[in-house]
Amino acid sequence: xxxxxxxxxxxxxxxxDPNIARNIVEALRLPxxxxxxxxxxxxxxxxxxxxxxxxxxxxxxxxxDRESVEYLGKHYPALEGRIYSQDFLKMDLGKxxxxxxxxxxxxxxxxxxxxxxxxxxxxxxxxxxxxxxIQKEVADRLAEGPGTKTYGILSxxxxxxxxxxxxxxxxxxxxxxxxxVQSAVIRLTRNQTEQLACDEKLFFQVVKQAFQTRxxxxxxxxxxxxxxxxxxxDPIFDKRAEQLSVQDxxxxxxxxxxxxxxx
Numbered sequence: 001x002x003x004x005x006x007x008x009x010x011x012x013x014x015x016x017d018p019n020i021a022r023n024i025v026e027a028l029r030l031p032x033x034x035x036x037x038x039x040x041x042x043x044x045x046x047x048x049x050x051x052x053x054x055x056x057x058x059x060x061x062x063x064x065d066r067e068s069v070e071y072l073g074k075h076y077p078a079l080e081g082r083i084y085s086q087d088f089l090k091m092d093l094g095k096x097x098x099x100x101x102x103x104x105x106x107x108x109x110x111x112x113x114x115x116x117x118x119x120x121x122x123x124x125x126x127x128x129x130x131x132x133x134i135q136k137e138v139a140d141r142l143a144e145g146p147g148t149k150t151y152g153i154l155s156x157x158x159x160x161x162x163x164x165x166x167x168x169x170x171x172x173x174x175x176x177x178x179x180x181v182q183s184a185v186i187r188l189t190r191n192q193t194e195q196l197a198c199d200e201k202l203f204f205q206v207v208k209q210a211f212q213t214r215x216x217x218x219x220x221x222x223x224x225x226x227x228x229x230x231x232x233x234d235p236i237f238d239k240r241a242e243q244l245s246v247q248d249x250x251x252x253x254x255x256x257x258x259x260x261x262x263x
Contacts, residue, residue, distance in 0.1 A: 003044065003071075004043060004044050004065070004067050004068050004071045005067070010064065010065055010109055010111075013107070013110070013175040013176070013177060013178070013179045014043045014044055014046065014107075014175060014176050015043075015046045015047070015107050015133070015174060015175055016046065016174055016175060016176050017046075017174040018046065018050070020170060020174055021046045021047050021049075021050050022050050023168065023185075024047060024105065024107075024131060024133060024185055025047060025050040025051055025054070025105070027131045027167055027185060027187050028057075028103055028105060028129065028131055029129060029187075029189065030056075030057060030103055030129070031103075031128050031129055031189055031190065032101050032128045032190070033101065034057065034101045034102060034103045034128050034129065035056075035057050035058055035100070036057065036058055036060070036097050036100050036101070036102050036103070037051060037057045037058065037059050037060070037102075037103045037104075037105060038059075038060050038061070038062060038093075038097075038102060038103070038104050038105070039051060039059060039060070039061045039062070039104075039105050039106050040061075040062055040088050040104060040105070040106035040108060040116060040132075041062075041063060041064075041088075041106050041107060041108060041109055042061040042063055042068065042072060042106070043063075043065075043068055043107070044068065044071060044072075044075075045071075045072055045075060045076055046107075047105065047106065047107060048061060048072065048076055048079070049076070051105070052076065052078045052079065057103075058082075059079070059082065060079070060082040060083075060084065061079060061082065061083055061084065062084040062086060062088045062091065063083065063084070063085060064085075064086065064087050064088075066085065069083055069085045084096075088116065088119065089112065089115055089116070089119055091119075093123045093126055093127070094123065094126060097126065100126070101126060101127075101128045102123075102126050102127050102128065103127075103128060103129040103130070103131070104120060104127055104129070104130040104131070104132070105130070105131045105132070106131075106132055106133070107132075107133045108132045108133060108134050110134065110135045110138075110179065110181075113132070113134040113135065113138055114138065114154060116132070117130075117132075117142070117154055117158060118154070120158075120188070121157055121158065121161065124161045124162075124190065125194075127190070128189070128190045129187065129188065129189050129190065130162075130187070130188040131167075131185065131186075131187045131188075132185070132186060132188075133170060133183055133184070133185045134183065134184065134186065135179075135181050135182075135183060135184075136169060136181060136182040136183055136184040137150075137181065139166055139183075139184035139185075139186045140166070140184070141154065141155055142154060142155055142158055142164055142186060143155075143164045143165070143166040143186060145245075146242060146243055146244055146245050146248075147242065147243060148242065149242065151242050152211055152214075152242075153207055153208055153211045156207045156211075156244075156246055156249055157204065157207060158188060159246050160193065160196060160203070160246045160249075160250075161190065161191060161193055162188040162189060162190055162191060163188070163189045163191050164186060164187070164188055165186060165187045165189075166184060166186050167184075167185045167186060167187055168184065168185055169182055169183070169184050170182070170183040170184060170185065171183075196250055196253075197250055197254070198250050198253040198254045198257060199253065199257055202253050202256060202257060203249065203250065203253045206222065206225075206249065206252055206253045206256055207241075207249055209221060209222060209224060209225070210222065210241035210244070210249075210252075211241045211242075214240060214241045214242055215240065216240070217237060217238055217239065217240060218232075218236065218237045218238075218239055218240065218241065218244075218252065219232045219237040219238065221240075221241065222237075222252075222256065225256050225259075225260075227255075227256065227259040228259065231255065231258070231259035231262070234255065236248065236251070236252060236255075
């Protein structure tokens, strides 16, 4: 097998430019003594061939496409025993890399890029860094700060635990097949927040609820939490979700906790 056909249902657009591949790999910083690097969706290995040239870390790949798995096994013998033929969204990274910090990299399939970042969040104590090529529109949203229309649920949740840098834009013509949109590479680096100053499960619920009805003020958006009127007199409840920073959401979650305790 000398090539792999990109499959639309898997959202595959194979990168064909080796210079861009090198730039993506060079964006890895390997913080906190990371030695394990996991590439998501290697396809025909344009990133992989650059990754395995670096002896300072150990590269593994995860690929759901059986045809790609067969191709990688044939063309990259250095990956023997480190090609995981499975769905990244269902992987237990804690079992795969017990007690080891991890960097993640990849040209992420556009149709699941948000889900990939939710999986990164679920393993945030282990994933110290994530360098991903995604749809530019999504990259803008994740790196955006409060006060803009693109700032949303994933922006807040990721920024609570990661520093996010928009690195560079990638044009459609360097892919096969070319996507109909621009792409971009962003880097997430785990910040110093080991634990938020509130109930983290409730924080996730508050952020999601606030943005699900983002046109409403928080006083109305958070009604499902059953807070009494006297608990929502603070001026923060006159604001909308997109106006709040991560720290504002932490404070808001603390108020929801207090109101629940009082009830």
